Amino acid sequence: MKILGHEFQLIADDRLLLQSDDDGRMHAKTLKIIYNPRLPLSRQQETIQHEIFEAISELLELNMPHQMLTAVSEALYTVYKDNPEILEKIYK
Numbered sequence: 001m002k003i004l005g006h007e008f009q010l011i012a013d014d015r016l017l018l019q020s021d022d023d024g025r026m027h028a029k030t031l032k033i034i035y036n037p038r039l040p041l042s043r044q045q046e047t048i049q050h051e052i053f054e055a056i057s058e059l060l061e062l063n064m065p066h067q068m069l070t071a072v073s074e075a076l077y078t079v080y081k082d083n084p085e086i087l088e089k090i091y092k
């Protein structure tokens, strides 16, 4: 997956549950986004969306407050999930 020109690896790792309460992780230095495949599907999907925002925030040094990042991520996830045709219209 490419984010701001960097090729990130998207990795499913069910050991995340044992390591922490995190649903996912993003490592900008190693270009990895890790999510827990044992979560319900919508949580997996939103976690990936969240970690994309984490990557954008870190790569661009936005220092977005985590609560804002989470809110924007959740909101956009639901808009895109509920209106998949809009992605086609915007990015076609």
Ligand SMILES: [Zn+2]
Pocket: 050, 054, 066
């Ligand atoms: Zn986060």
